[in-house]
Amino acid sequence: MTPETIYGATGIALFAIGLYHALVLPSALRRIVALNVASVGAGFVMVIAAWRPGGGADPVPHALVITGIVVLVAATAVALALVRALHDADTTETDDTP
Amino acid sequence: MIADFLWLGLIAAGLIFFAAGTLGLLRFPDLFCRLHALTKADNLGLALVALGTAGLWATPAAAMKLAVIWALVAVSAATSGHMIARHARRAWRQEDAL
Amino acid sequence: MxxxxxxxxxxxxxxxxxxxxxxxxxxxxxxxxxxxxxxxxxxxxxxxxxxxxxxxxxxxxxxxxxxxxxxxxxxxxxxxxxxxxxxxxxxxxxxxxxxxxxxxxxxxxxxxxxxxxxxxxxxxxxxxxxxxxxxxxxxxxxxxxxxxxxxxxxxxxxxxxxxxxxxxxxxxxxxxxxxxxxxxxxxxxxxxxxxxxxxxxxxxxxxxxxxxxxxxxxxxxxxxxxxxxxxxxxxxxxxxxxxxxxxxxxxxxxxxxxxxxxxxxxDPATASGTVLGVMGAGAILWGSVQALRAERLKLLVAYSTVAQVGLISLAFGLSAANPAAIAWTGAVTLMLAHGLAKAAMFMAAGRIVEEVGHDRIAELDRSPRRPTLAQFSFALAAISLIGLPPTLGFAGKWQLMEGAVRADAWIWLAMAMAGTLLSVGYLSRVLVGFLRFDRVRGAVGEHQGWTLADGPPLLLAVTAFGAGLFATHIIALLAAGAPLGQLPGAMQ
Amino acid sequence: MSPPDPYLLLDLGLAATILVLALAALRQRDSFTMAVVFILFGLLVALAWVRLDAPDVALAEAAIGAGVTGALLLRTLRHVGGERRDPAPVPRVVAGMLGLSVAGFATLGGLALMATPRHGTGLIPAVAARMDQSGVEHPVTAVLLNFRAYDTLLEVVVVLAAVMAVWAIDRTIDRAAAPLPYLPGVALRGPIAGAYLRLVLPALALIGAYLVWIGAYSPGGAFQGGAVLAAAGVLSALARGGRWPRTAATMPLLRGSLVLGVVVFTGVGIWAAVAGGGVLHYPPAQAKPLILLIEASVALSIAATLTALFLGHMPQPAARIALRKGTTNDT
Incomplete structure (x- = not known):
């Protein structure tokens, strides 16, 4: 067993956990968190692809994962803004109809 | 070699304080006691870990950075502890008033 | 100088x-x-x-x-x-x-x-x-x-x-x-x-x-x-x-x-092409049925997109499953035709909603206001989407069907035909309403029925309608630089 | 038989904890606990990535993946006061089938990953051979800001697009009827908080700038530094109850800082093309100052962007604030 196999399996497992929960969880907020977990799983696969026993990792996948993290936080922020806006829309709707 | 054991001992002692703080967080009855456990024990634990690490690293630059990190964490923990406690006390008073 | x-x-x-x-x-x-x-x-x-x-x-x-x-x-x-x-x-x-x-x-x-x-x-x-x-x-x-x-x-x-x-x-x-x-x-x-x-x-x-x-x-x-x-x-x-x-x-x-x-x-395997084809067939049926049932114009147009993406996916699948059919240019022509026609349709639908005030299909013919040009654009785009000659949609479907015939893929051919018939069905629901507009008469001359904003969708619809005449040029352009054979930018 | 490698035991423990935390976060009943566990999850993932020789990625995950995302989650929970369940949850049968197919996909994926040998060299030699022309000494920064600078430019564009989308969403809300977007209850106020901010804000600015500068030599860079600067931005906004400063200059200044990174990045790229090299082809002699210039402006933009994404609403023009003063009821 090497760190590669341990964390590779962790990455795939995290991806599966995130994917499954992103499909079935009943609240949008939680689906967003699940997508973040799945994305970390994909990140693990890339970090594993970069890792070399004895050091000297490949910098390209590292750059890709950093880009992936930034892209995902951007999308997450928009999704959460939508969750807040929907909450506001529902609140005002129920206020209008007694 | 013997010095190394001293530094490792400091880190171990720090970890014990962390464990105690976490135990307090989990077992203490109310929010104020928990805050008490966290802010006090963790700050001391972090100081010991930082001291031990600085000794193992044995360069002035590393020691300085660790000192700054400890100071910032300590100040942040104290402030956030204060904010949480103040918020909780206000919430309490409001409940009493009702 | x-x-x-x-x-x-x-x-x-x-x-x-x-x-x-x-x-x-x-x-x-x-x-x-x-x-x-x-x-x-x-x-x-x-x-x-x-x-x-x-x-x-x-x-x-x-x-x-x-x-x-x-x-x-x-x-x-x-x-x-x-x-x-x-x-x-x-x-x-x-x-x-x-x-x-x-x-x-x-x-x-x-x-x-x-x-x-x-x-x-x-x-x-x-x-x-x-x-x-x-x-x-x-x-x-x-x-x-x-x-x-x-x-x-x-x-x-x-x-x-x-x-x-x-x-x-x-x-x-x-x-x-x-x-x-x-x-x-x-x-x-x-x-x-x-x-x-x-x-x-x-x-x-x-x-x-x-x-x-x-x-x-x-x-x-x-x-x-x-x-x-x-x-x-x-x-x-x-x-x-x-x-x-x-x-x-x-x-x-x-x-x-x-x-x-x-x-x-x-390198696409035959089985994966079949999977795409099945997904395409499902999309054609599901999208068309929903479009037939839709009560609002924009929803109908949106469901027709589901069906059309299915048709494109069918063409993908055919080109993957039967390399002899060389249907990928057909798939791309369909994508271009759908792009032009669907943009014209949505914009024309937007103009119709603006003039009539709602987009309930059943009541579209009961308005005194007549967005004539927008309706004309919608109809032209619909004809291209259905794939009547000489439209670009026709050119795409022709290539798809020719490929299917050449590859003896009769089921694929039947699916493409079914998609066409269904699109005639749901689009004629709208077009029939347009033709019956005379049921309600408004004051003549009160409104001219068109504005400058009708121009772009009309242009798009005319392009989608007429571009089929230049299909050979489009296919020649698609083949330039041998895409999908050897990718450009390949550095040995 | 050799004794087990203690580091492998550490890896196993860490991996198991990460998996447990992921499941705990997703299956946790209480939304607030979910957010906190998710932050913890991100921090431990960062630790695992340090173990895998990826310190830059670990910094980014800790600062952005755990820190910023966590802050966004808590901020959203504060606004909506808990989660809303969908009226029509996924039926159990469908969920079971989805679970089976995802499990099958993961098993196949895991087995395939184990069966596939890692590519021998990757792009390590390609990067190493060109490091002397890159203008920086840290390979990850060389990739991000030079070899694949186009990716990074588009990445900054993604973040800018997110702010535009969030502002588009903000404009859809009828503020006269809806709850205010601010966070009055969590205001950092009082003498202790004030003293803390006076101490910490300059420290954060210094740390952010240090991370940007050190990126040329060792782990760090524009995104990690920008996230630290964003923390400063969020803290100072919280001191105002989660609002933008109410001055007429806020909006133009903010718009300027939001686009600064893209403008400088594109400007340098086009300048390089006009100078004869091609788009984003820095002359090797000037590569280092150009990269530092781009990094500094990108870090500022990232800080402004993340702060804007956290606050989630546009600054109100001063005139409209005066009009609405009678209706706001924050304390």
Whole structure:
């Protein structure tokens, strides 16, 4: 067993956990968190692809994962803004109809 | 070699304080006691870990950075502890008033 | 004396990406000048796209290694006939949609932010069309996805917000799947350039899973049945120009990337082609039935997109399952035809809603106001979507069916025919209403029934209608630079 | 038989904890606990990535994946006061089938990943051979800001697109009827908080700038530094109850900082093309100052962007604030 196999399996497992929960969880907020977990799983696969026993990792996948993290936080922020806006829309709707 | 054991001992002692703080967080009855456990024990634990690490690293630059990190964490923990406690006390008073 | 600029010496490859990007920034910083900045960005991008197409037609196969770094390390932008066709589609659609927007009185909310979002969308799409690097393609698709979500909420209704959230979550899920596939590909092959991957793809055990993940992610973004659930609400609840953008253009980018990967990079197995075909058939049936049942015009048009994406996927599947059929040009012609016709339809539908005041299909014929030109555009676009000669839709379906006949693939042929018949069914529901407009008479001369904003959809509809006459030229352009045979920008 | 490698035991423990935390976050009943566990999850993932020789990625995950995302989650929970369940959850049968297919996909994927040998060299030699022309000494920064600078430019564009989308969403809300977007209850006020901010804000600015500068030599860079600067931005906004400063200059300044990164990045790229090299082809002699210039402006933009994404609403023009003063009821 090497760190590669341990964390590779962790990455795939995290991806599966995130994917499954992103499909079935009943609240949008939680689906967003699940997508973040799945994305970390994909990140693990890339970090594993970069890792070399004895050091000297490949910098390209590292750059890709950093880009992936930034892209995902951007999308997450928009999704959460939508969750807040929907909450506001529902609140005002129920206020209008007694 | 013997010095190394001293530094490792400091880190171990720090970890014990962390464990105690976490135990307090989990077992203490109310929010104020928990805050008490966290802010006090963790700050001391972090100081010991930082001291031990600085000794193992044995360069002035590393020691300085660790000192700054400890100071910032300590100040942040104290402030956030204060904010949480103040918020909780206000919430309490409001409940009493009702 | 006029200074001589050597047009051939200019590197046009990044113009279709950077011009809209700078237009978006100018429009964002100076909201008052957003329209001018937007149209300028689109215009400059059009010039770049035209120049690249001209180079492709001379057989130059233009390509640029950005920053001078060659693959596998650097990112190469390259263009062939397929790229040029989609760049031109983007130019035509965005100029038409932009002009309509500029001619329409601005709605109160979200007026200025429309332009920067639309230009970022164009930058992302053009970036995806030009890129030959799989990770770079992922980033460009994300630019387009976030801009599209911003555009989709501009109507401000709770329904639009809900639809946009589902749209975004589907897009994020697609993005994460693509990212996993890229990770697996890099793990096995240590590179990201399509040309390099084409040479080694399929040699590693994890390539199958990587392919499934990437294609599933793209299918989700392209709303391929049964991953289409987010589409109808997102497309029907947006403002008309935005619906046109989303339906006609944004869906095409993941389909385009899938085509590049599927046929150009990964050697498609027969079974996978059959899977695509089955998904396509499901989409045709489901989308058509829902379109037949839809009560609102925009929802009908949105469901017809589900069915049309199914037809395109059927053509994909046919070209993968029967390489002898060579139907990929048919699939691409269908994509172009759908882009033109669907944009015209959504914009015409928007104008009809504006004039009549609602889009309930059953009551469309009970209005004293007659948006005549918009109805005419809608009808022309419908004829192209159905695929009657001489439209571009006809040219696409002809190639698809000819391929199916040549490959003795009778089931595929039957599915394509069924799709055509069903589209006649749901579109005639609308067209019949148009013809019965005389049931209610308004005061004659009260309203002329058309405005300047009817011009762009009419132009698009006429283009979709008449472009079939130039189908041979379009197919010749598609074949320029031998796309999908050997990828451009391949560095040995 | 050799004794087990203690580091492998550490890896196993860490991997198991990460998986447990992921499941705990997603299946946790209480939304607030979910957010906190998710942050913890991100921090432990960062630790695992340090173990895998990826310190830059670990910094980004800790600062952005755990920090910024966590802050966004908590901010959203504060606004909506808990989660809303969908009226029509996924039926159990469908969920079971989805679970089976995802499990099958993961098993196949895991087996395929184990069966596939890692590519021998990756792009390590390609990067190493060109490091002397890159202008910086840290390979990850060389990839991000030079070899694949186009990706990074588009990445900054993605973040800008997110702000535009969030503002488009903000414009759809009828503020006269809806709850205010601010966070009055969590205001950092009082003498202790004030003293803390006076101490910490300059420290954060210094740390952010240090991370940007050190990126040229060792782990760090524009995104990690920008995230630290964003923390400063969020803290100072919280001191105002989660609002933008109410001055007429806020909006133009903010718009300027939001686009600064893209403008400088594109400007340098086009300048390089006009200078004869091609887009984003820096002359090797000037590569280092150009990269530092781009990094500094990108870090500022990332800070402004993340702050804007956290606050989630547009700054109100001063005139409109005066009009609405009678209706706001924050304390």
């Amino acid at each position: 006029i200074p001589q600029i050597d047009l051939a010496a200019i590197d046009w490859m990044l113009v279709p990406v950077l011009a809209p990007l700078l237009g978006a920034i100018a429009g964002f910083v100076l909201p008052r000048a957003a329209t001018a900045a937007g149209m300028a960005g689109l215009g400059l991008s059009a010039v770049g796209s035209a120049a690249i197409t001209a180079q492709v037609r001379t057989g130059a196969a233009p390509s640029t290694a950005i920053g001078g770094w060659e693959p596998p390390l650097g990112i190469v932008l390259a263009a062939d006939g397929l790229t040029a066709a989609f760049l031109l589609l983007t130019v035509v659609l965005t100029l038409a949609i932009g002009t309509t927007r500029a001619l329409t009185p601005a709605p109160a909310r979200g007026a200025a932010i429309f332009w920067p979002l639309m230009l970022l969308l164009v930058a992302g799409l053009n970036g995806a069309f030009l890129s030959t690097d799989i990770f770079n393609i992922y980033v460009t698709l994300e630019v387009a996805a976030l801009a599209a979500v911003g555009l989709a909420v501009l109507t401000g209704s709770a329904a639009a917000l809900r639809a946009a959230l589902n749209y975004l979550l589907a897009g994020m899920l697609g993005g994460v799947l693509i990212l996993l596939g890229i990770g697996l590909l890099f793990h096995a092959h240590g590179r990201l350039d399509l040309a390099g991957l084409a040479a080694v793809a399929g040699s590693a055990p994890s390539d199958g899973i990587a392919l499934i993940a990437i294609i599933a992610g793209l299918a989700l973004k392209a709303a391929l049945f049964p991953l289409h659930a987010w589409l109808p609400a997102a497309h029907s609840n947006a403002q008309a120009p935005v619906s046109a953008l989303l339906s006609a253009l944004v869906l095409k980018a993941p389909l385009y990337v899938a085509l590049r990967l599927w046929v150009g990079v990964l």
